[in-house]
Amino acid sequence: MLDQLILFVASLAANFFSALSGGGAGLIQFPMLIFLGLPFGVALATHKVASVALGLGATLRHLKESHLERRFAAVILAAGLPGVVLGAVTILQIPERAATLALGLLTLGLGVYSVFKPRLGLAHEPRNREGVALVGGAAGLFVVGFLNGSITSGTGLFLTIWLIRYFGLDYTRAVAYTLILCGLIWNGTGALVLGVIGTVAWDWMPALLAGSLLGGYLGSHLAIRKGNLWIKRAFETVTILIGLKLILG
Structure with missing residues (x-):
């Protein structure tokens, strides 16, 4: 029971901040699984499966705002x-x-x-949606997808910043695309592949799924209410903390 409580609290915190900033749940959740005794491969597959609930929780909240464009979502x-x-x-x-x-x-x-681009992501200015520019953007999305499938910590943040920097989205819209498409569909695909070729700790899932679902919904709710500048600051904080943690080990 204590392990399940630890799993739930850590998953809730990790996915709350991930939904708020547009990625980074692996900063807490994945290392925690290893710390509690799962081998790397099992922890990776288990984290991927649990992270699908983050996408589901975020989707339930973001769909109320209806910011997504179907054609652009299909490209992603x-x-x-x-x-x-x-x-x-x-x-x-x-x-x-x-x-x-x-x-x-x-x-x-x-x-x-x-941090050094103070206006980045504060205005919605769509661009690079046609022709060669769209092909270049799609190549970047493929690379981000590869990182999402292979590395666990913070790869949703790469999709968020790519959507902002290259396609001109603001933070609110970019985070919505990241959490719904990356969190739910990309992670679901990665979880399926890893579930087939690897091992998932299914007995750990109830607490992880509950924490991911609730954290995803609550983080998305706060992000929508606070707006672009607040999300930008959360994004910067999470990316810097994750980067330092990964470098320092």
């Missing part, structure tokens, strides 16, 4: 899902420390970049 899915599958298939072949260090440096860079 079509470009990113092949990368997710490829990343999930190859992750167990990549040296863990090298991948973690690289991800930490990139994530820290995202936060610092946002």
Whole structure:
């Protein structure tokens, strides 16, 4: 019972901040699973399955606002899902420390970049939706999808910043796309692949799913109420903390 309570509280906190900032649930949830005794591969598959509930909780809240454009959402899915599958298939072949260090440096860079771009993501200015520019954006989505399928901590943050920087979304819309498409569909695909080729700790799932679902809903609710500037600050805080944690180990 104590382990289940720890799982629930940690999952609730991790997914609350993830829904608020547009990614980063793995900062708490994935290391916690390893700390409580799961091997790396089992913890990875278990975290991926649990993270689908974050997407479901966030979807329940964000769909009330109806910010998503169906055509653009289809582009994100079509470009990113092949990368997710490829990343999930190859992750167990990549040296863990090298991948973690690289991800930490990139994530820290995202936060610092946002800090020094004070207007980034505060206005909705759609761009790069046609022709060659759209192809370039799709290539970036494929790379982000690969990271999402392979690495666990904070990869939703990469999708959030790509949607803002390249496609001109504001933070509120970018986080909505990330949590619904990445959190629910990308993570669901990665969870399916890892569930087939790996092992999931199903007896840990009830507490993890409950924490993820509730945290995703509550974090999304607060993000919608507070608006772009508040989400931007949360994004910067989470990315810098995740980056430092991954680098320092």
